[in-house]
């Protein structure tokens with residue numbers, strides 16, 4: 068018997084019948100059968116005994132439960148199952164009830180449908196302990212003043228999204244050595260907002276499997292979700308020394324697997340605990356063991372928000388104005404203020420305390436674009452800006468400086484070359500799925516020491532070198548530095 072086809076039909080029916088407003092509020096995007104099987108397949112079944120207690124919070128039409136029950140009944144017919152499926156939306160519960168009935172028909176399966184709010188309910192049936200949790204939680208911002216945010220903060224950790232609150236609650240409900248598998252957006256892995264979530268989660272679980280879908284439109288395409296999703300499976304208990312990394316472009320494509328040391332996934336010295344989706348192939352050269360802070364350099368976001376400072380911005384140069392730099396001016400290597408910046412005013416008036424505070428003094432700075440398009444080959448694009456006058460940097464740029472002042476030109480040049488290298492871009496991609504590069508990201512990236520960066524600058528014939536030249540130089544300088 069295989070109930071999964073019928074559940075897939077029910078899922079599509081349920082998805083089609085959703086009220087768009089409720090769908091948005093409850094984050095109702097149901098998991099296709101092929102993905103449900105992937106999630107169910109990530110859980111280890113070897114150590115299970117007796118009656119396995121299963122939780123599916125935010126169960127929708129029950130696709131995940133069906134996939135897991137099918138797998139367990141097929142691979143471990145010796146076990147009995149008890150499933151608790153939690154769903155808040157009464158429109159969906161009839162579909163869910165049908166799926167649970169179909170699960171029971173396998174035999175040795177008991178189910179319980181609990182209608183209620185997983186984050187606020189007092190119903191003890193949702194709180195475990197459970198041996199296995201499988202969930203595609205709802206995604207959506209969790210505003211500070213909501214009951215859901217306050218209660219989950221009290222019970223587990225204060226976190227800004229429904230999905231991370233669901234995930235935390237799921238982990239809290241696990242028995243020792245219990246396992247959870249979740250499909251979630253990638254933002255938890257490196258977002259600054261999720262630092263406290265990571266710091267809460269990581270000491271109490273072992274990350275076992277991480278799967279990243281490299282294409283944004285592959286998983287929930289039929290419910291209109293375009294975002295990078297990851298599947299994470301974990302065990303409650305101490306971290307194992309290795310993590311299995313799976314990568315897939317989308318469904319129907321082959322999944323590659325690689326076992327990597329945990330220290331590569333979360334670097335021991337990383338105080339933000341970024342989780343890197345690395346295949347283990349991107350090797351950071353040992354000599355690149357410094358952060359910007361070690362080099363005495365700070366990464367900041369440009370201070371001028373154009374729509375707030377309209378009165379200070381001018382299309383044409385006037386006396387008392389200084390260059391206004393946008394990310395459109397940044398090219399790999401340099402910054403060209405002569406380039407048109409989509410009709411934006413190119414000059415910024417200084418001369419008042421408020422305006423002067425928004426500029427940097429004359430000197431040399433490294434600018435890094437904050438946003439790139441998906442099509443651009445590099446996420447990190449850096450250019451050197453030098454001026455003997457103060458300059459205003461737009462808020463969609465990041466700039467590197469030394470305590471608000473410029474950087475020694477050779478060092479700035481070396482920093483830009485390093486930032487524009489393919490190696491650095493690949494390192495960046497191991498922890499970020501975004502096209503956005505924020506100051507926090509720059510703060511945790513690895514850099515060689517100042518001498519090596521200056522040597523790199525001296526070896527480059529020009530700052531606008533071709534990609535091949537940059538990569539060749541970086542390779543040479545880093546091999547020499549590693550050998551020292």
Ligand SMILES: C[S@@+](CC[C@H](N)C(=O)[O-])C[C@H]1O[C@@H](n2cnc3c(N)ncnc32)[C@H](O)[C@@H]1O
Pocket residue numbers: 093094095096097098099124125126127128129130131153154155156159183184185186202203204205206
């Ligand atoms: C992303 S959908 C996933 C549904 C199903 N697990 C699947 O994978 O197809 C999230 C589900 O959680 C439900 N939900 C949203 N907020 C909830 C809450 N606070 N408590 C319980 N369920 C909730 C939604 O109605 C929706 O069915």
